[in-house]
Amino acid sequence: MERNISGYSDAEIVEGIKNKDSWAFKSLYSIDRNGIINFVMNNNGDHNDGEDALQEGVIGVWKNILANKYKLSEGARLKTYLNKISRNWWYNQLRIRGITFQIADDFELEDIIVDVEDSDERIKKLSKYFSLLGEKCQSILKLRFWEKKKLEEIAIIRGNTLQVIRNGSSKCIRDLFEMYNNNKP
């Protein structure tokens, strides 16, 4: 199994990212940091732009792993995959900034599609209120509405009884809805 510069194989990093382990994000971040930042700096960007491209690339990989859009079996190396998402993001930035550029022949934009950032103001507002909830609420709601786990599974993960999770989950949703509905925390 081929190992990356951090010493981990692609499979290990992917598994770590699913587990939200910080070592895995560090590994992914370092997998091609030089290459990506240098690519941006070589294409009308500065170091900060390179950092942004790398960040957005890692976020894209993370999203795709969670959405099961990234498949190890298809032979796409994580490094190449990240590199493509970062480049794609940077090309998009150049377009937004109105800079003409030439895309390399071997690069296919259609290869990897990452959802564009949410511009819906309601979602931004809701996300802000969500960050005001306590850690427990955030964790339960994340598991339930994002990872789509059943209450029974959440109870196992959090080490609580089903009843505790059920009540907690309802209360968290009510609190959040109150804030959203009244437009104030």
Add this chain to the structure above:
Amino acid sequence: MTEETIDRIERYLNGELSEADRISFEKEVQNDTDLQKKVEFMGLLPRAILLHSEDSLRNQLKEIEASLPKVEFVPEEEAVEAEYSIGAKRSISEELNQAAEPRSEYSAPKSISRSLWIRYAVAASVLLLVGLFLFRDEIFKPGINQNQVAENLADSLKQERLRTVLPEKHLAVANMPITKIEDSKFGFVKNQLERKIVIVQETDSAALSAFMVGKTGNSNEVEYGLYRLVQDTLYLNTGVLEKSIQVFDFDIKAQSGEIIDSTGQMLHYDKPALHGLYLLREIHFYKIIKTENYVPLVPVKESELALVKFYTAK
């Protein structure tokens, strides 16, 4: 907003209602602005949570970036060869892929003299070395080759992984029923100090699969061995207690019972006939035979014990 309403909206949004229920629900929504707002709210929730997680991840990545030295700018033509010069562990084909990177109309000047190129290459290699050391919070030591650097980096990440993997999961481990300790339940008996035993049990497969609920992907790629640490001495006569105890680098949560002076010292040996991780707790030594995910402890052999003592005394 009752659990019933939440549940109904959730099933509606997931398309889990029957045709009749869906139609009656939609009719209800049309005439009820309050319900409309609730459906809107529940519909936006997953994306709002994603956005929130994204922001926290972005902050985490910014912290990682802040701990690293700036990347040295290497003009396109030189990038590939500069990386070769440090002998990093990368495959040739990957390097060639990088060589095929796109060229911009506005790219850096293309005529750079040979001597300047060499300076770039040297600067890049030194910077990469510095970078890797800073990455693991160590001081730059000259004269260490790139392979060593990569190994050290891998090692420090492995240690970090050991620390992070366990605490996240120990809750479930701690919640599993403990067996094999009934005979110690008669309270604190002083002379039991003499026969301190650490037992490691592999948990049963049903508990393991319950614990792994929701885990998808390549379980064959990552080996999951679920172990827990059970201490059968120094038992307190207080029924079932849940105590968080500190054993070597990370927390292990033990349900019922407590371990006095539970701090241990992790020792790493790389000597002839003595290789691997050892745990020193009070006067007892244990060899850690597995350093991934979960860590079973086994008492060391007499011969190893002598060696451990020998090296520790130094």
